[in-house]
Amino acid sequence: MKRFWRSHSSVVNRTVCVGLLLGLLAVACFAGLVWVQFIQGTTLAQAATQSRTLSVKVNAKRGKILDTNGTVLAQSVERYTIIGNPQAAQSFEPTDCTPKTEPYCQSLNGKNLTTTGAAAVAQLLSPLLGEPATTIGGELSAPGQYAVLKKDVTPEVKRKIDKLYLGGIVYGELSNERIYSNGTLMGALLGGVDDSGKGVAGIEQLENSTLTGTDGYEIYQQGGGGEEIPGTMTESKDAVNGSDVTLTIDRDVQWRVEQILEQSQEKYSADWGIAVVQEVSTGDIVALADTDEIEAGSDAAKINVARAVSQTFEPGSIGKVFTVSGLLQEGLHKMSDKFTVPSTLELDGQTYKDAEEHATSQWTLAGILQQSSNVGTILASSHYSDKARYEYLTKFGIGQPTGLKLPGESQGVLSSYKDWDGRTRNTVLFGQGYSTNILQLTNAVAVIANKGVRRPQTLIKAVTNADGKTTRMENTTSTRVVDESVAKNVLNGMESVAESYQKFAGVPGYRVASKSGTAEVVGADGRLSSIISDYTAIIPADDPKFVVTVVLKNPQGGFGGLTAGPVFAQIGEFLMQKYDIPNSSPRKDAIPTEW
Incomplete structure (x- = not known):
């Protein structure tokens, strides 16, 4: 009997212990559940939500x-x-x-x-x-x-x-x-x-x-x-x-200008070509082209600046337009003033020559511009001070920022007149001794087309925001450079220049006012072994709508008027047709070029 009770007591003890353990485990689970549900529940829910939450740009x-x-x-x-x-x-x-x-x-x-x-x-x-x-x-x-x-x-x-x-x-x-x-x-x-x-x-x-x-x-x-x-x-x-x-660029004009440049580069075996078309009344750039074939958005486009933006050069005889304008504005001469012009001039120990040898000639100032005489330009400028020579170049925008702020744009070099030597003070009269870019040069000539007023150039026409609101990007700040009468007389003289190139650079049905230029520049050999040929023209001359400038490097075929001039003619003809410009009236007011 005692053995029975001892055995029974042992079973009961074990049962009680197991029961206590199970009870404690139940209490612990219940406590954990309470902790999770009522104390940590919010935190855990927030953590779960946060793990599922995504922020997407x-x-x-x-x-x-x-x-x-x-x-x-x-x-x-x-x-x-x-x-x-x-x-x-x-x-x-x-x-x-x-x-x-x-x-x-x-x-x-x-x-x-x-x-x-x-x-x-x-x-x-x-x-x-x-x-x-x-x-x-x-x-x-x-x-x-x-x-x-x-x-x-x-x-x-x-x-x-x-x-x-x-x-x-x-x-x-x-x-x-x-x-x-x-x-x-x-x-x-x-x-x-x-x-x-x-x-x-x-x-x-x-x-x-x-x-x-x-x-x-x-x-x-x-x-x-x-x-x-x-x-x-x-x-x-x-x-x-x-x-x-x-x-402001017209894609169709841009395409045609690029095409003409490429064909001309091949025709004249030129190293490269660049061209600008600018609207006179607004300063809008209608085309800004070059012969470099670079895919937009390519790696090459990301590391190279457009040649039409970065290239600088001496303008050569186109610079005579600014000299003649200054002479008239300062009251030193009229376009009809008479000069006796030799082919060569010795001055202050320096020798100056015209591009082509000629007999001593009787030319008016208009004739000096038409014949593009270096010697005649120097003779006409005997009382034109170095300071005035410099100031008129800057007024026309030479060596100055265009204001377009294009990345990589080079503004050229025009040193102070105080730094000129005995030769440079005269060579600047006919476009040598300083450098410019094609945008500056075009806008400078546009002063003559725009009755003596220099307008800011424009490349951005308008901006339209995401709501569809369009804002016109207008720059109304203009500067008078020369009097209207001066611009009119210089334009007249430039028209006589264009008539000299009528056979090569004329646009049928339209009067043109132009100036050609040729300048020696440093070549790959470090010597003056390369040539810049340029031609700038106002069309129509009787009612100016556009200024077109063309620049070729090392073209085979002669001076600017004989190479860059014909390139302009193709561009000018396209512009007149595209914009349906009326034919010009006959010219009746030509200033005499000889006496």
């Missing part, structure tokens, strides 16, 4: 660049960067296609996949991304959770990838690709953008702040497959696209 689209008529020259289009999650890809198990799984299964060419992991994902993506499956598989086999599989993917391809149901493994990040629709047209002038979409050259750089928009964002919760959970967006800010920039 909404990219702003870069503004367009358009020509004066609204033709698109540069624009950003929607593109995607396809991103893979290697860690998720390596554990991927494709879903076989059956009637029940049809909406979300994965197959290739109608057949279920026989592989798994990164290889299976790569097989699905390869036809859509146009990349070998081995390449994609290699990217997805690396450690980590982020791998760029393809950039600049179209929305159409992105939608096809979405239908593969690879949420959490493959997704697209929205980006913008910059598209230039006209190839080499205005290539280096338009410039390009870097990988971040920032303008780094040309007009893209000049107008970067205007073209660049402001990114927005969206904050929402995502599901296990990376998809947005409907109704969970808590905060968002719309992206504001960049403004569109409209240029």
Whole structure:
């Protein structure tokens, strides 16, 4: 009996102990539940929500660049960067296609996949991304959770990838690709953008702040497959696209000028050619062209400045236009004043010659301009002070910033008259001893076309913001350089110049006022072995609409009027036809050139 009670007592003790332990465990579980539910519940819920919450950047689209008529020259289009999650890809198990799984299964060419992991994902993506499956598989086999599989993917391809149901493994990040629709047209002038979409050259750089928009964002919760959970967006800010920039350049004129330059470069075996077309009444640049064939947006466009912007040169005899203008404005001469002009002149120990030897001639000041006589220009300037010579060049804009602020623009060199030596003080009278660029030179000649007033040049016509509001970029600040009567008389003299080149550089049906130039420049050998030939013209001379300047380097065929002049003629004829300019009235007021 005692043994029985001892055994029974032992069982009871063990039972009580087990019961106590179970009770304690129940209490602990209940306490834990209370702790989780009532004390840590909010914190854990917040943590879970936070782990599912995603902040996504909404990219702003870069503004367009358009020509004066609204033709698109540069624009950003929607593109995607396809991103893979290697860690998720390596554990991927494709879903076989059956009637029940049809909406979300994965197959290739109608057949279920026989592989798994990164290889299976790569097989699905390869036809859509146009990349070998081995390449994609290699990217997805690396450690980590982020791998760029393809950039600049179209929305159409992105939608096809979405239908593969690879949420959490493959997704697209929205980006913008910059598209230039006209190839080499205005290539280096338009410039390009870097990988971040920032303008780094040309007009893209000049107008970067205007073209660049402001990114927005969206904050929402995502599901296990990376998809947005409907109704969970808590905060968002719309992206504001960049403004569109409209240029003064006419694409059709630009195209034709570039074509003419390229043909002329080949015809005259020139090293290069550049040209500008400027509207007289507004200062608008209608064309700014060169012969460098650079694709807009290319690496070359991002590191090179358009030659028409950067190239400087001595203008040669075109500079006589500014000298004659100064002489008239200062009251030192009239265009009809008479001079006896030899072919050679010795002055202060220096020898000066005309381009072609000639007998001593009886020319008026208009005749000196027409014959482009260096000697005659020096003789006419005997009382024209060095200070005045310098001041009129600067008034015309020579050696001064154009105000266009184009990246890489070179403004040339015009040293102070105080630094001139005995020869330079005279060579500046006929366009040597200083350098300019084609934009400066064109606007300087436009002073004569615009009745003595210098207008600021304009390349940006208007800006249209994301709301559609357009602002015209007008610069009304103008400066009178010479009196209207002076400009009229110089224009008259330039028309006589153009008549001398009528056979080579005339535009049928239209009067032209022009000046040619030729200057020796330093060549690759370090000597004055290269030639700049230039020609600038106002058309029509009786009612100026455009100034056209052409510059050729080392053309085979003679002086500026015989090489650059014919190039102008083709451009001028195109302009008159395109803009339907009425034919000129006959000339009746020519100033005598001889006496």
